[in-house]
Amino acid sequence: MxxxxxxxxxxxxxxxxxxxxxxxxxxxxxxxxxxxxxxxxxxxxxxxxxxxxxxxxxxxxxxxxxxxxxxxxxxxxRLSQVKPLSMGERKAIQGFLSAGVDLDDVLRRSVRLLAQLTRQVAVVQYPNLTRSVVRHVEIVALGTNRLLLVVITDTGRVEQRVVEVDQEITDDTVSVLKGLLGGAITGRRFADAADGLRDVVERADPSVKPAATTAVAALLEALVEHPEGRLVLSGTSHATGAWADQPGSLRGVLEALDEQVTLLKLLAVLESPDAMIVSIGQENDDANLSTSALVSAGYGRGDMLMGGLAVVGPTRMDYPGTMAAVRAVARYVGEIVAGR
Known part of the structure; x- marks a missing residue:
């Protein structure tokens, strides 16, 4: 040696x-x-x-x-390889996440599980809408002049808007709008779907044009990426113990978690589902996280990155164990979300 x-x-x-x-x-x-x-x-x-x-x-x-x-x-x-979790641990993770009833439930379960496995703060990002494909458009009448517009993506994410329109809503109005709007954006990526709506109002029958105008405006808003609300956190109670000997750092860490900007920037750096990034101490741009380490990984299907998840803890964290847990949970989240 x-x-x-x-x-x-x-x-x-x-x-x-x-x-x-x-x-x-x-x-x-x-x-x-x-x-x-x-x-x-x-x-x-x-x-x-x-x-x-x-x-x-x-x-x-x-x-x-x-x-x-x-x-x-x-x-x-210098970690030559991250020690994989045992078969029992992997089956437990897969079983727990597979029991999620919808996308929200799967992501809540994943972040709660990751916090429990690592005893740190865990965060997961909702699937990036710009990479999602519109699977279905649903329109429901909520009264004589109100509509519920629902857009469902291939990742299971649901965007919905309630709008008031300047005409009386009938079953025929709903049916025509559903065909018009669904035909314009179903099967398109969110990033491209707005193009499909450009001439919808012009093509609409005069009998539904007022409703179509309002519905298209609402859908265009829904198709724009909204950074806020894209993260789910769990395990923030672990931060108190993790930084117990660094009370001066704890407040900054909680502020960074609350603002979420640094976490979003970190996850935005991920380029593929198998990417893993470990950011340590002063490597973090946010001074509030200068005593923290972040272990993040992407999730998705094939080469398509859908989103990311991460664990935030003090720099003295168990890196091999944390990296193994993050990688395993990211892999199963990608498989489950992609399969929905």
Whole structure:
């Protein structure tokens, strides 16, 4: 084993102990807990080199060492592979998520499950509408001059609007509008569906033109991506314990989770369903997350990315376990959503 590999083993041991104990790690603890097959003096020398190179730091005089952001980054980058979950764990995840009755239920279940598996804050993004395809358009009369417009996507996402129209609604009006609007956008991607509505009003029979004008305006609004409300969070109660020794950081973390802007930006970086990103400490643009680590993964079908999910925790999180959980849940969410 080279000196570099040996020092990485020392770093790996420090990361493991600090994650487990939340206490700075000394050379004696490494000798007692890990079979590093070198002398205590060699471990002390290796720790000194790791500290000089910025991978570990001494938070207090005469205390042990803790990993730095740079140390965690090296640890994550050197993970040769993420240990997969057991067959039993995978079946439990698949069974729990498969029991979801609709898209909302599946996403709520996925984020709750991820928070439970990692004991951290979990977040999931609704399928991106620009990549969704309109599967069905439904129109329901709610009275003599009110309509409920419902657009259902291939990912199971539902967009609906209630509109008031300047004409009396009859069964014939509903039938004609449904055929007109459904024929214009069914089978189109959300990003392209607006084009299909451009000449609908012009083609509409005069008897339904007032209703068609209002309905088209409402559908055009529904087809525009709305960033707000696209995330579901779970496990925010875990944040209190996770940052218990960093109360100054906790408030900022909660603010970042509440605003969701940073999380959306992180998930927007994902480019494919099998993509995984680990962002550590100062790597996060939001200063409120400078003591946090985020593990995110995309979900979807084939090469098409539908959305993403992530776990937010302190930098001393269990990276191998968290990455395995995020990857597994993302894979099953993609399979279930794509199959609906």
């Amino acid at each position: 080279s000196a570099e590999d040996r020092r990485f083993e020392v770093l790996r041991a420090i990361v493991a102990d600090y994650v487990a104990t939340h206490e700075p790690v000394g050379s004696k603890a490494l000798v007692d807990r890990h079979h590093l097959r070198v002398s205590p003096a060699t471990i002390r020398n290796d720790m000194a080199v790791l500290e000089d190179e910025g991978y570990i730091a001494q938070p207090h005089t005469s205390a042990g060492r803790i990993p730095t952001d740079k140390g965690y980054r090296l640890f994550v980058d």
